[in-house]
Each structure stands twice: as structure tokens, then as C-alpha cells.
Amino acid sequence: MSVPALEARGLVKQFGALLATDDVSFTIQAGARQALIGPNGAGKTTLINLLTGVVEPTEGQVLLQDHNVTALSSSQRVRLGLSRTFQINQLFPHLTPAESLGLAISERNGSGADFWRVAGTRPAIVAEIEELLTRFGLEGEMDQPTRKLPYGKQRLLEIALALATRPRVLLLDEPAAGVPEEERQDILAALSALPADVAILLIEHDMDLVFTFATRISVLVAGRLLTEGEPEEIAADERVRAVYLGEDAG
Amino acid sequence: MRAAQPTATTRRLEAHLHRRARWRWPEIVFWVAALGAIVVLPSRAALINEILIAGLFALSLDLILGLTGIVSLGQAAFFGLGAYSAAILASKGFADPTLGLLFGAAIAAVLGLATAPLLLRGGDLTRLMVTLGVSLMLGELANRNGWLTGGADGLNFSMGKVLGLFPIGFTGQRNAALYSFAALFILFAVARRLAQSPFGLALAAIRENRLRAGALGIATSRRIVAIYTVSAAYAGAAGALLAETTQIVSLDLFDFHRSADVMLMLIIGGAGYLYGGIIGAAVFIVLRDVISAATPEYWEFWIGALLVVLVLIGRERIHDFAVRAASSLAPDAARGDAA
Amino acid sequence: MLTILFDGVAYGMLLFVLASGLSVTLGLMNFINLAHGAFAMVGGYVTALLMNRAGVPFLVTLPAAFLIPAILGVALERTLYRRLYGASPLDQVLFTIGLVLMAMPIADFFLGDEPQQVNLPAWLSGSATVYGVGISLYRLFIVAVCGAIAALLQIFLVRTRFGAQLRAAVDDTRVADGLGINVDRIFAVAFAVGSGLAGLGGALAADVVGGIDPSFPVKFLVTFLIVVTIGGANGILGALFGALLLGVLDVAGKYYVPSIGGFIIYGVMVVTLVLRPQGMFARGDGR
Numbered sequence: 001m002s003v004p005a006l007e008a009r010g011l012v013k014q015f016g017a018l019l020a021t022d023d024v025s026f027t028i029q030a031g032a033r034q035a036l037i038g039p040n041g042a043g044k045t046t047l048i049n050l051l052t053g054v055v056e057p058t059e060g061q062v063l064l065q066d067h068n069v070t071a072l073s074s075s076q077r078v079r080l081g082l083s084r085t086f087q088i089n090q091l092f093p094h095l096t097p098a099e100s101l102g103l104a105i106s107e108r109n110g111s112g113a114d115f116w117r118v119a120g121t122r123p124a125i126v127a128e129i130e131e132l133l134t135r136f137g138l139e140g141e142m143d144q145p146t147r148k149l150p151y152g153k154q155r156l157l158e159i160a161l162a163l164a165t166r167p168r169v170l171l172l173d174e175p176a177a178g179v180p181e182e183e184r185q186d187i188l189a190a191l192s193a194l195p196a197d198v199a200i201l202l203i204e205h206d207m208d209l210v211f212t213f214a215t216r217i218s219v220l221v222a223g224r225l226l227t228e229g230e231p232e233e234i235a236a237d238e239r240v241r242a243v244y245l246g247e248d249a250g
Numbered sequence: 251m252r253a254a255q256p257t258a259t260t261r262r263l264e265a266h267l268h269r270r271a272r273w274r275w276p277e278i279v280f281w282v283a284a285l286g287a288i289v290v291l292p293s294r295a296a297l298i299n300e301i302l303i304a305g306l307f308a309l310s311l312d313l314i315l316g317l318t319g320i321v322s323l324g325q326a327a328f329f330g331l332g333a334y335s336a337a338i339l340a341s342k343g344f345a346d347p348t349l350g351l352l353f354g355a356a357i358a359a360v361l362g363l364a365t366a367p368l369l370l371r372g373g374d375l376t377r378l379m380v381t382l383g384v385s386l387m388l389g390e391l392a393n394r395n396g397w398l399t400g401g402a403d404g405l406n407f408s409m410g411k412v413l414g415l416f417p418i419g420f421t422g423q424r425n426a427a428l429y430s431f432a433a434l435f436i437l438f439a440v441a442r443r444l445a446q447s448p449f450g451l452a453l454a455a456i457r458e459n460r461l462r463a464g465a466l467g468i469a470t471s472r473r474i475v476a477i478y479t480v481s482a483a484y485a486g487a488a489g490a491l492l493a494e495t496t497q498i499v500s501l502d503l504f505d506f507h508r509s510a511d512v513m514l515m516l517i518i519g520g521a522g523y524l525y526g527g528i529i530g531a532a533v534f535i536v537l538r539d540v541i542s543a544a545t546p547e548y549w550e551f552w553i554g555a556l557l558v559v560l561v562l563i564g565r566e567r568i569h570d571f572a573v574r575a576a577s578s579l580a581p582d583a584a585r586g587d588a589a
Numbered sequence: 590m591l592t593i594l595f596d597g598v599a600y601g602m603l604l605f606v607l608a609s610g611l612s613v614t615l616g617l618m619n620f621i622n623l624a625h626g627a628f629a630m631v632g633g634y635v636t637a638l639l640m641n642r643a644g645v646p647f648l649v650t651l652p653a654a655f656l657i658p659a660i661l662g663v664a665l666e667r668t669l670y671r672r673l674y675g676a677s678p679l680d681q682v683l684f685t686i687g688l689v690l691m692a693m694p695i696a697d698f699f700l701g702d703e704p705q706q707v708n709l710p711a712w713l714s715g716s717a718t719v720y721g722v723g724i725s726l727y728r729l730f731i732v733a734v735c736g737a738i739a740a741l742l743q744i745f746l747v748r749t750r751f752g753a754q755l756r757a758a759v760d761d762t763r764v765a766d767g768l769g770i771n772v773d774r775i776f777a778v779a780f781a782v783g784s785g786l787a788g789l790g791g792a793l794a795a796d797v798v799g800g801i802d803p804s805f806p807v808k809f810l811v812t813f814l815i816v817v818t819i820g821g822a823n824g825i826l827g828a829l830f831g832a833l834l835l836g837v838l839d840v841a842g843k844y845y846v847p848s849i850g851g852f853i854i855y856g857v858m859v860v861t862l863v864l865r866p867q868g869m870f871a872r873g874d875g876r
Contacts, residue, residue, distance in 0.1 A: 052465075078467035090465065092458035095451070098266055103455055104466045106448040112468060113476075115449035120267025130263050139259050143266040165467055321679050368863055374678035375621065376862055379818055383859040386811060390852040506811060510686055517683055547697060554690025561684040562672065 003066045005030045005199035006082065006169045011050050011060035013043075020046040021057070022223040028169060028199045035202045035214035039243060043223040044203050045087070048171055052084050053077050065168065079108075083167035085158045087174045087203075093147035097138050097157050100146065101129045104164035128164075136160040136190055152183025156190055169199045176209055188212070211235070219243075270446055280525065281435060288427045295423040297539065301532050302430040303491045308515040308527025309434075309441060310484030315513075316521030317445060318477050319457030321374050324381030325485050326508035327365075327388045328358040332486025333493040333503050334392060337405045340494070345410035347418060351433060351490045358486020359479050361388075366478040370471050382506070389504030404500030418495055426495035433491055434528070437484060441524055444480070453477055514557060517565065520572065591722040593844050594837065599728035601836020602735035603797060605829050607790030607809065608816040609742060610783020612828035615817050617759045618776065620674060621681040624688035625787055625813055626806035628658040630696060632788020633801030637705035647710050654792035655785040662784025666777050674776070689806050696803040704800025707792070731793055738786065743825045755779055815858045 004027035013021035020043045028034050038044055049055040051062055053074040061070045069077050092100050098120075105125050106112050120126055133139045136156045141149050146157065155175060162170055176187045191213055194200060204210050210217065210231075217234045219226040221243050227234070234240055256264075288298055307329055314320045332354035339350050368380045392399045399405065411417050418426040444450050455463040456470050464470050493499045502508070511534070512527075519530025534553070541549035560568065611625045632654040639645040639653060665688075673681050709727055716725045746752035758765040758772045766772050795801050798809075812835070820831030835854055842853045 073464075075464045075467050075469055078465060084465060086462070086465075090459055090462035092455050092462065094458055095454055096266065098263055099451060100455070102267065103448065103451045103468075107452065107467050112448050112452055113473075115444050115447045117448070118268060118271045118443070118446045119448045119451050120264065126260065126264055126267070129267075130260055133263070134259070142263060161462070161466065315679075321682075323682070368859070372862070375615075375619070378621070378678060378682060379814060380859060380862045382811070382814070383855050383862065387852060387855040387859065390855060394852065506807070513683070514686070547702075548694040550690045551694035554687040554692075554694075557683055557687030557690065558669075561676075561680050561687065562669070565680070 002030060004028060004063075005032070005065060006051070006201070007063040007066075008047075008051065009061045009063065011047070011062070012058045013046055013050055013055065014058045020223055021050060024060075024220070024223075024225050026218055026225060026228065028201055030168070030199055031197050032199045032216060033202075033214050034200065034216045034218065035204060035210045036218050036220060037204065037207075037210055038220035038226075041222075042220045044220055045173070046223075047220065048084065048173055048203065051171065052082060078165055078167075081166070081168035082171075083162040083165045083169070084171040085162045085173055085175060087177055089154050089158055091146045091154060091157060091161070094145050096143050096145060097133065097149070097160070098129055098142040100157065100161060101132050101164050102126075104161055105129065108165050132160050132164055135193065137186060150183065152179050152186055155179055155183075155187055159187075159190055159194075163194070163198075167198060169201070170194070172200060172202045172204075174204055175202070176204070176206055277525075285431060288424060288431060292424045295427040297535065299423065299427040299430050299495055301528075301535050302427065302434050303488050303495070304512070304515060304531035304535060305528035306430075306434045306437060306491065307485055307488035307512050308519070308531050309438060309524060310481045310488060310527075311512050311516050312521055312524055312527045313441060313481040313484060314478055315516065316523070316526065317450065317457065318453040318474065320369060320474060320478065321377050322381040323378045323506075323509050323513070324383070324385035325481075325512055326504050326506070327381075327385035328362060328482040328485035329489040329492075329508060329512075330385075330392065330503035331361055331388060332358040332489030333499045334399055334405075334489075335486070336490035337407055337493045337499040338398065340409055341405055341407040345408065346414075347409055347412045347429065347494045350409075350494055351487055354490025354493070355483040355487040358489070359483035362479040362482020363475065366475040369474060369478060382509070385504060385509060386506070389501060392504060393501055399501075400499075402501060404498060406498050409494050409497055423495075430491050430495060433487065437487060438524065438528075441484070445524060449473070449476075514553060517560065518556070520565075520568075592724070593841055595722065595724055595732075596728060597837030597840035598833060599725075599731045599836070600797070600840050601833035602732050602739075603790060603794050604812060604816050604836055605832035606735045606738055606786055607794060608787075608813040608832060609738075609790075609825065609828055610780075610785075610787045611813050612817045612820055612825070613755075613779050613783050615814075617755070618674070618779070619759075620670070621678055621685065622670075623682060623685040623810060624692065624806065625783075626808075626810050627689055627692040628662055628784040628787040629791030629794070629809070630692070630801060630803070630805040631658045631661060631791070632785075633707070633791035633795045633805065634696070634700065634705060635788065636792035637707050637795060637801055638700075640707060641705065647707070647713070651789060651792055655789045658788030658791075659781040659785030663777055663781040666780040670780065671773075671776070689810075692806055693803045700803070702803055704802040705795070706800045707795035709796055727796060731797075734793065738789075739825065739829050742786075746825055751775070751778070812854075815854055818858050819861050 006028040007026075009025050011021050011024045012019070024047060036044060036047070046055065050057050053069070053072060053076075057070065061068055063069065064077065064080050064082055067080070069080060069082070072080070095103070102120050102125060105128050106114070106119065109125070111117075111122070120129070133142050136159065138153060138156060138160065141153055146154065149157065159172065159175060172191070175191065176184060179187055188209065202210065202213055214231060216228070217231055218228045219234065219240050226239060226243070227237055229237070284302075288295060291298065307325070310328070311322065311325050314322060335357040336350035336354040339353050344350070365384050368384070369377050393401060396402075409418060412425065412429050416422065416425040416429070418429055452463065452468050452473050455466070455468060456473060460470055489503065515530035515534045516527045517530065518533050519526030519528065537553065538549050541552050607629050610628070611622060614620045614622045614625070635654045635657050636647070636650040639650040640647060673684055713727045713730055716723055718724070746755065754765070754770045755775050757768065758770055758775045762772055791801065791805070816828060816831045816835055818831070819834060820827035820829070834857070838853050838857065839851075
């Protein structure tokens with residue numbers, strides 16, 4: 001096995017008396033399509049916050065390509081290739097998609113502190129913005145303020161922004177949350193077109209999406225990893241049915 | 251990769267990203283009109299000079315409040331410091347205005363850099379109080395060190411000629427206004443450029459959503475420190491201009507009401523598109539002149555009423571209305587939102 | 590030395606009553622009311638005018654100095670302030686600065702810019718010597734009245750049902766609403782009491798600060814803010830602590846190290862803010 005793209009080792013997070021994350025260890029291989037599922041309150045959001053450095057773990061480590069990044073800030077981890085999307089849109093309402101993407105790209109390639117050159121005059125950056133806009137079907141809206149975009153397009157921009165940082169590991173936090181049925185197909189298409197070399201951890205409630213997308217599934221219950229395996233194994237697992245699928249179907 | 255021949259999308263994208271880079275005709279009209287006012291109304295030169303300086307001061311606030319979304323009630327600290335720095339330099343015999351202007355801006359920038367870290371923690375409320383506290387401390391410092399600042403009496407001094415050619419001050423009020431105009435225009439052009447750079451875009455991102463800005467790898471703290479320093483330098487330059495063109499400084503430069511007034515000017519003109527401060531300064535000072543000519547002492551009431559109404563109607567709504575109105579006048583000039 | 594300490598305590602007590610309303614709106618409700626001093630000004634004017642123009646005795650004017658600003662406060666709260674509870678701090682600052690800018694010329698227009706003096710009754714002027722410490726009777730009176738108010742407020746907020754409801758309403762407006770607490774009414778009452786206390790403070794302060802004039806709301810604004818900043822979210826006791834600290838530091842500072850003067854209190858405020866930026870105000874304010 002090669003070096004895992006992302007590894008969690010014995011992560012523990014205690015909030016006062018509440019044990020939100022209880023000794024979680026797992027790995028994500030380069031280019032993996034992995035999903036993290038679990039009922040409400042299982043601690044999925046806390047786990048993402050631990051991985052991305054928003055919250056500091058009580059115990060345990062986070063390794064990115066075998067580098068210990070536990071002590072690094074979120075923005076430092078982003079520069080090392082760990083990016084995320086947000087369950088609730090975190091966009092720039094008055095900037096346009098083109099500007100937002102240009103910002104992410106210039107920040108990545110080191111021209112973010114450039115205060116003299118007009119943004120978007122470097123052909124390489126313009127080409128990359130265009131490539132991302134096209135890939136996510138946002139060319140038509142590229143010069144509209146983000147707040148005026150339909151919700152589904154905003155969700156797509158959410159993913160495009162994360163991708164613009166050229167991550168090696170991408171955490172997708174419920175990318176289809178709240179998207180109306182008719183725009184759902186666009187999200188699914190965008191997900192399946194993500195670059196193959198980027199490892200992806202999908203946190204999702206929607207079981208259809210999880211089982212079409214993921215080749216490996218981890219189940220989080222009450223802060224602990226209950227089990228891990230291929231989609232067929234998880235679907236057949238009685239315990240998973242009991243705590244999760246049962247609830248969903250009931 | 252795209253083909254070598256630029257596609258329609260590429261052209262549209264480039265046009266969009268550069269849309270504010272070129273100076274539009276309303277902007278050119280604006281600056282020509284300002285310059286024209288000085289030439290045509292020499293009897294009003296002192297008032298115009300005051301507007302230009304207040305406009306630069308409000309521009310300094312726009313850099314942090316409008317562009318970056320960092321609130322401050324202490325901008326007077328830098329204004330006063332810049333003014334006193336230039337005044338003290340001149341009273342020690344270095345009376346060249348340009349030198350004093352640069353000196354005032356530089357000293358204010360140092361204070362900005364030193365106090366910027368205080369802004370990184372806490373929310374808006376904390377920032378309002380910290381910036382207010384810093385400006386009050388500085389005013390008290392100036393008050394208590396009369397050997398340097400003249401204390402409550404202030405400082406009187408004389409200035410040299412701009413570039414060794416043009417006398418400014420009481421006998422050269424038109425020159426003074428032209429000097430302020432030149433300084434404002436150059437600093438405005440720099441700010442305009444800065445706002446369109448990747449750095450300026452990062453500031454907008456911090457204003458819009460600091461969480462996401464950090465999640466894109468933007469070092470938000472360093473950007474805030476940088477722009478706060480630049481803003482301090484601009485406020486210092488405005489203070490230095492006021493000191494040089496009036497050849498007197500006094501402790502009221504540090505007053506709370508200076509910080510409040512400059513915020514009112516920016517809000518009246520609209521924050522975030524750089525012209526707001528200058529327009530607001532003009533409206534504010536002309537209003538003050540007109541109202542206090544009619545009912546001296548009570549003009550503040552009308553400014554207060556204006557503010558209350560502005561807030562109750564909603565600044566965002568007024569701004570949207572203005573953008574729509576502007577775009578119906580000049581379709582391509584006001585396209586999109588101010589950023 | 591003890592005289593100075595006592596003067597400082599008296600000044601601090603006065604600041605507490607003046608600022609206690611602000612510590613509720615700013616410290617608990619997270620609303621920045623820079624116009625708070627205007628209510629204090631109204632209270633000062635009520636006492637001064639009733640005494641000087643109608644010959645009403647000092648003590649009798651005090652209830653009016655509480656009630657009139659309280660009624661004014663509730664009227665403004667119902668019509669204007671409440672629209673801005675959810676607004677950004679910047680909007681709240683602008684709005685309340687606007688109110689101050691309107692209040693000062695109004696006072697000037699009707700009453701002129703000469704300070705209105707409050708002439709203390711004979712039994713309150715003069716001083717006594719207690720254990721060799723010279724104490725002004727009026728300062729003693731202030732300490733007694735303000736101390737009583739502080740105690741009453743603390744009991745009011747901690748022991749009564751209203752206090753519990755206010756804290757619940759401040760903590761989570763929606764949940765409180767769901768529990769059947771009339772949040773609107775709670776906020777209105779809190780605002781009225783705060784404005785009334787400011788008015789009472791203004792009346793009591795008139796003598797100490799040399800009369801009430803139209804610039805009062807701005808002159809003391811910063812001092813109020815510092816009291817609340819130092820006291821922070823710790824309710825009445827925090828504000829009391831902040832006010833006493835400030836009062837003693839200010840009086841002692843001006844006496845012993847006049848060369849530094851106001852610098853001390855501003856410094857204390859900035860240091861406090863830097864050390865406890867979030868703990869300073871009730872729930873912080875995001876970001």
C-alpha cells in the first residue's frame with residue numbers, strides 16, 4: 001500500500017462532559033471515493049472540523065501524506081492540499097463566481113499578495129478560471145453576483161472553489177443538501193467528474209448518492225467508527241441497518 | 251487546455267475581470283469637475299480644500315470598512331498623528347510640504363502596523379471599542395506632552411512652498427486646494443488599483459466571508475494587518491494635508507467626533523466603491539455650510555436625522571437603488587455590485 | 590488619602606448608576622446604544638428645571654428624573670430601537686450616533702447651551718469629619734443611594750422571575766419565545782429601567798460635573814463605554830466593579846499623577862479588550 005492521502009490516528013474530542021469523537025482512526029487512499037455516514041448527532045461535523053483544523057483534538061493526530069499536520073491552522077492545511085466544502089454555503093455573496101475562483105487560484109499559486117497587477121490579467125489564471133467554470137457549468141453565471149445564483153449553482157460553486165485550491169484530499173460536506181430535485185442531477189454529474197487523483201471523503205445523508213458514488217463506506221455512530229467496508233458489506237450489515245438504515249427506512 | 255484562439259467565453263471572462271480596470275467616463279467627469287471647481291471658484295478654495303482632505307480621510311476608512319469589512323471608531327488617531335507629525339517636522343525647520351506629507355503618512359502607518367494585531371481577535375463590538383480606545387489614548391498623550399505638541403494651545407508653524415514653487419496657506423488657498431487635489435488623486439488612483447488586484451479581491455473575500463476566505467488558504471490575519479497599515483497611512487496623509495494647508499494643529503484632531511464624522515461621510519456616500527468617501531465628504535461639508543448659514547448650531551440635528559433615516563431605510567437597499575439608478579444612466583459603468 | 594478614595598468610590602457609584610442601563614443593553618442584549626447619555630441628560634434637565642423653575646425640592650425631583658427618561662426610553666424602544674436588535678453593530682452605532690446628534694441641538698434649542706445648575710439643599714452641602722476623614726455629605730448621599738440601587742438591581746435580576754426571563758430572552762430569543770416568555774415586553778421593560786436609571790444618574794451627577802448642558806451625552810459617552818467594557822458580561826456586579834475601579838483610578842490618577850490623567854482608564858480598557866476580546870460582551874458577536 002502506498003502512503004495514505006489522509007490519515008486520522010486515535011482522534012478524541014471532548015467537549016466538557018460530551019465525548020464527541022471517541023478514538024477514531026481511519027485512512028483515505030490517494031484517489032479514493034470514500035463516504036462517511038451516520039445518524040444525526042453521530043459527530044460527523046466534529047470529525048470534519050478536526051481533520052481540517054477548525055477544532056483542536058483532545059488526543060490523536062491528523063496526517064496528510066504522512067506529514068503530521070495536527071498543529072497546523074486550517075489555511076496552512078489548505079496550502080498542503082486538504083480542502084473542504086461546507087454543508088451550509090460559505091460563499092462570497094457580492095463577488096461573482098469568476099472573481100471567487102480567481103481569488104482561490106491566485107492565492108494558491110502565490111500571487112495572492114500582489115497588490116498592483118489587476119486581478120485576472122495573467123493568462124494562466126484566466127484559463128484555469130474558465131476551465132473550472134466550464135467543468136461546473138457556471139459559464140453562464142460567471143459575471144453575476146453569487147447571491148443571485150440559483151441554489152443548485154451555488155452548491156456547484158461551493159465544490160468548484162474547493163477544487164480551485166488543487167487539493168489532494170477533498171472533504172465534501174453534504175454537497176447535495178437542500179438542492180431541489182431538478183438540479184440534483186448537475187451535482188451528481190459534477191461529483192462523478194471530479195479528478196481521479198483527488199481523494200474524496202463524502203459526508204452525506206442521502207443513501208442513493210452514497211451508494212452510487214462511494215467505493216468504500218465508513219459508519220460513524222455516537223462518535224465511534226462502527227464499521228468500514230465496501231458498499232455491499234455495509235448494506236448487508238445488520239448493525240448498520242439497525243442504527244441507520246432502519247431509521248432511514250422507518 | 252483551451253485552444254490558442256480565444257473563445258467567446260474567454261473574451262467574456264476577461265472583459266468581466268477587467269471591467270473596472272479602465273477609467274470610465276463618469277469617473278473622468280468626476281475628477282475634471284473637482285479640478286474645475288478649484289479653478290472656477292477661487293473664493294471657495296478653502297471649503298474645497300476641506301472637502302478634499304475630508305474625502306481622503308474618508309477614503310482611508312473605506313479601505314478597511316468598505317473593502318475589508320473591519321469597523322473602526324478610531325480613525326482620528328491616525329489623522330491626528332499624521333497632522334502632528336507634519337506640524338512638528340515643519341516647526342523644527344523641515345518645512346517642505348511633500349516631505350511633511352510623506353512623514354505624516356509614514357508615522358501613522360507605523361502606529362497602524364503596531365495596533366493592527368489588536369483587531370484580529372473578537373468581533374465588531376470589540377473592534378469598535380479597541381479602535382476608539384487607541385485614539386483616545388493618543389489624544390491624551392498629545393494633551394499631556396505639551397513640550398512637543400503645544401498641549402491645549404496647539405501648534406502654529408509656517409510651511410514652505412510646494413515643490414519649492416507654490417506657496418500654500420492663507421495667502422495661497424487655491425494652491426493649497428490644488429496641492430490637496432493632487433495628493434488625493436494620486437492616493438485614490440493607488441487605492442483604486444489596489445482594490446482590483448488579487449490582494450484587493452482577498453480583502454473583499456475577508457469582508458464577505460472570513461471563514462471561507464481562510465478555507466481557501468488566504469492568510470486572513472496578514473491581509474488585515476497589511477490593509478490596516480495602508481489605511482492608517484492614508485489617514486495620516488489626510489491629517490498632514492490639513493496641518494500643512496491650515497498651518498495650525500490642535501488637540502481636537504484626535505476627538506471622538508472626528509472619527510464619528512468621517513464614518514458619517516463614508517456612510518452618506520456609500521462604502522465599498524472608493525468614491526463614496528469623497529462624495530460623502532462633499533455632501534456633509536456643503537450641508538453643514540448651508541444649514542449652519544441658516545440655523546447656526548443646529549446643523550448637527552439634520553445630519554443626525556439623515557443618519558437615522560439612512561439606517562432605518564437600510565443602507566443595503568439604498569445602495570441597490572443607487573446601483574440601479576446609475577446603471578440606467580450609464581449601463582456599462584455601474585454593472586455588477588461595488589466591490 | 591482616604592478622602593480621595595471615598596471621592597473615587599462616590600464617583601464610581603455615580604458612574605455605575607449612569608451606566609447600568611448600558612450594561613444591560615450592551616452587555617446583555619448586545620445592542621450598542623451610544624445614545625444612552627442622552628437619557629442621562631434628560632434626567633439631569635428634569636431635576637434642574639423642576640428645582641429652578643418650579644421650586645420643587647431636590648428629593649422630590651428624583652422620581653421624575655427616573656420616570657420621564659424611562660417613558661421616553663420605552664417610547665423610542667417601541668418605535669425605533671427594536672427595529673435594530675438584529676442589525677449589524679455598525680448600523681446600531683450609526684443609528685444611535687444619529688440620535689445623539691439630534692438630541693444635543695434639541696436641548697440646545699429649548700434650553701440654551703448654558704449649563705443648568707442643580708443647587709443642592711442645605712442639608713446635603715457641606716461636609717463632615719468621620720474618624721479624621723473629611724467626607725462631603727453629598728458624596729455620602731450618592732454612595733448610599735447608588736449602593737441601594739445596585740443592591741436592588743442585583744436582587745431584581747437574580748432573584749425575581751423577571752430577571753430569569755430577561756436572561757433567558759437574552760440567551761436565546763427564539764427558545765424564550767417558545768417558552769411563552771413575552772420577549773418584546775421584557776426587552777421594553779429592561780430598556781425603560783435602564784433609561785430611567787441613566788436619568789436618575791444624570792440628576793445625581795449634575796452637581797458633581799458642574800451642571801447639565803447639551804454636550805453631556807457625548808462628554809460621558811466614552812466613560813460609560815469603558816465601564817461596560819471593563820465590567821463586561823458579568824451583569825450588574827461586573828458593571829459595579831468596572832465603575833468603582835474606573836471611579837477610583839480616575840480620581841486618584843488625576844490627583845496623584847495629573848501628567849497622565851485620562852490615559853490610565855483608556856489604557857485599562859484597551860488592555861482588558863485585548864486580554865478578553867470575546868468574554869467581554871455577553872456572547873461575543875460572531876466572526
